[in-house]
Amino acid sequence: EKNGYEHFMLKEIFEQTQSIKDTFRGRVVPASKELFLGGINEVIPKLVEARRILIIGCGTSWHAGMVGEYLFEEFARVPVEVEYASEFRYRNPVIYNDDIVLAISQSGETADTLAAINLAKEAGATVLGICNVVGSSIPRNTDAGVYTHAGPEIGVASTKAFTAQVTVLTMMAMLVGYRKGTLSKEEYEKHIDELACLPEKIKSILDKSEAIKELSAKYVDSTNALYLGRGYLFPVALEGALKLKEISYIHAEGYPAAEMKHGPIALIDEQMPVFVAATKDKSYEKIVSNIQEVKARKGHVIAIVTEGDTVIKGMADHVIEIPETLEALAPLLTVIPFQLISYYIAVLRGCNVDQPRNLAKSVTVE
Numbered sequence: 001e002k003n004g005y006e007h008f009m010l011k012e013i014f015e016q017t018q019s020i021k022d023t024f025r026g027r028v029v030p031a032s033k034e035l036f037l038g039g040i041n042e043v044i045p046k047l048v049e050a051r052r053i054l055i056i057g058c059g060t061s062w063h064a065g066m067v068g069e070y071l072f073e074e075f076a077r078v079p080v081e082v083e084y085a086s087e088f089r090y091r092n093p094v095i096y097n098d099d100i101v102l103a104i105s106q107s108g109e110t111a112d113t114l115a116a117i118n119l120a121k122e123a124g125a126t127v128l129g130i131c132n133v134v135g136s137s138i139p140r141n142t143d144a145g146v147y148t149h150a151g152p153e154i155g156v157a158s159t160k161a162f163t164a165q166v167t168v169l170t171m172m173a174m175l176v177g178y179r180k181g182t183l184s185k186e187e188y189e190k191h192i193d194e195l196a197c198l199p200e201k202i203k204s205i206l207d208k209s210e211a212i213k214e215l216s217a218k219y220v221d222s223t224n225a226l227y228l229g230r231g232y233l234f235p236v237a238l239e240g241a242l243k244l245k246e247i248s249y250i251h252a253e254g255y256p257a258a259e260m261k262h263g264p265i266a267l268i269d270e271q272m273p274v275f276v277a278a279t280k281d282k283s284y285e286k287i288v289s290n291i292q293e294v295k296a297r298k299g300h301v302i303a304i305v306t307e308g309d310t311v312i313k314g315m316a317d318h319v320i321e322i323p324e325t326l327e328a329l330a331p332l333l334t335v336i337p338f339q340l341i342s343y344y345i346a347v348l349r350g351c352n353v354d355q356p357r358n359l360a361k362s363v364t365v366e
């Protein structure tokens, strides 16, 4: 069932051209410039009026939630808190009965996320889910929700489920923002058109997998790695680091690039690979200076850049060019090279990528 791929993880990374289409199906309609999310249609008015949204998840799903925070705050101008389910449930959180609690989970079975949902329900909040496994416990325990439809994800490291979660969050934030009037018709339609272009763009990144494999080989013996990004790409840096550590056992940390000088910069030397998500957006100039700071300390910079970028190409040790897209959609593209890099490094290190040590696909105990 691996369809000729060596591992499920690789198969699932490559499936993203299709899985994202499955997430769109019947929901993104470029011809009429419309979006539909049947599962939450009835709660859209509540989302439009919401004073705040609490997003809850663990691991990769929490990273998707972080992207969701940027999306909802930008498009729908509603304050968002992103919470680790395990912390939320045990710290006596303040939950208002007009809060919207949005739980994100691939498996729909994560114990802490489920417990956090129950707490939110007891407090009278409206609880929504974004899950992949149809009929799992979380969708059964929420008021409404949206399935990601990414298809079964077997590899322990989440890949296509993440892009599907971010896609759903993007659609939700767009819908709420448009209904609310905080996202203009023009921007709304521009994002619908661009969403429809993503599968092709993902394909063009996957087409570079041989080159990505070659550069990954250079970092097989690293013992540490840093991942940097700003804005929408900060959660992608966190996700890149998690992917590397869980399957290759290389210690990796994700940071918002500007935080580097508040500590992690002390770690940089000629042994340290620094993976930077540095596509063209409003913080581009800033990330260019962060790259210079790394180079000044002899770190190795591997940068994901927008096609045609010459500035970073002149500074970084390696660049991976990806197609241009809208800033809010950039996580869906920039994460792909990071997934591939961790996969190839782990394989070259001889690791069991589909079933890394000490990890389970679904964490049903706390």
Ligand code: M6R
Binding pocket: 058, 059, 060, 061, 104, 105, 106, 107, 108, 109, 110, 113, 156, 157, 158, 159, 242, 243, 246, 359, 361, 362, 363
């Ligand atoms: O099934 P869930 O999305 O609730 O799982 C959450 C985490 O356990 C999961 O994302 C984990 O961090 C993955 N191994 C990440 O690749």
